[in-house]
Amino acid sequence: MDPGFVKPEEEVKEGEDKGQGVVIPQIPGDVKLRRCGYCLVKQPMRARHCQLCQHCVRRYDHHCPWLENCVGERNHPLFIVYLSVQLVVLLWGGHVAWSGLYFEQSWEWLQHNIFLLVSFLLIFIFTIVVLLLLVSHLYLISCNTTTWEFMSHHRISYLRHSELENPFDQGIILNLWRFFCSRHLTAWENIYFHKNSEPV
Template sequence: MVQKMFRSGFLVRASHTLITWLTTLVLFLHNTDLRRCEERGELLLPVLFFLVVVLSVLLYFAVSLMDPGFVLTDTVKGSNEELESMIPQTSTPRLRRCGYCLLQQQPMRAKHCQTCKRCVRRFDHHCPWIENCVGERNHRWFIVYLLVQLLALLWALHIALSGISASLTWALWFRVNGVLLAALGVVGVFSVVVVLLLGCHLYLVSINCTTWEFMSRHRISYLKHCGDEENPFDRGVFCNLWDFFCVCRTVMWEQMYERNAPNSV
């Protein structure tokens, strides 16, 4: 029973929800800007902050429970002969047979996730905090979640700082502000993590590269023959961002690779 709960991600999601709402409760109950606005009857700021927190939680569960782009065995098998006849095999690496799924043949940029035990299209990474893969279908929503989460965290930092009060001694100061300081520490750590994650992902999206490809390009069959600065999927920053955020479809990466790959492959 316990192992099943861990595998399903229940504890991770419950922990995220608990930390979020406990921190929010601390900010509302202590003498912060939120509390002072409530006492004056100015409810706009508290309501907006509450809605941002709710939106971040909803996006978290959406990304966590969404299909990241699992490769369907029957779909790949049915289209495999068509793909191989359409793409010249002299210049493009052959479709790879997954050593774990056995019956599947991976589309280009897909990778098998040993945690999810499935192959994922345009695999980026498996995120332990959402207990799900980040791939073709949920990657853009993962970045939107990070943006909203960062807004909520930075706002929470400002609110927590507004509640820190002065005292005559250090001991009394820690006693009075202890809970707020703990909330401030949690929010601060998560803010740094989210800033780093968001910055890295926006950079990789702008060059049309995934975390897996960036970290392991020397071991990936369709990239290891390319130069360090060469990316056959890069169409320029504007086109990369437009395709990533605005185009919702399954991309035939083999065709783009065939058009842009170096002759040495």
């Protein structure tokens, strides 16, 4: 699905409802948005151009090679649901594979059960990978940061010049609420400039 592609018509109709249930957020008048060098649209804060999708994506997290799609502001909650369902299926598959094993110390037993052992080992490895991925994403969500921001903090201008380590963090509860329950796109510029103007 659309991860939150930045569209050129948003420049003209900024702040208007487009009839698709999406409110294009208003930004402060004195904020200058960066123009993408590839698709030439004005990038909202936290957006990034994806070379594989050939689009700028709002609140860009990463490009998932398994889904062949970007993970951004609009589909990131569904990506978490996808990882959760995948983890449940892997745990169930691991349980089924383990329950089919009756251990005996014989070469004949090993020949008959080698595929079951290999499948259990693969399921175990994939379960660990998906669990680590899910836990790391939930941690980043609770801090209101993205994988891209976490990995490239030193290269992103709005993070490098911020007085705060993470200017978008609003506390765990509000971060989780905004991530899972908000239906509208967020004007991250408002949060960024509000937080940076507060005395530290």
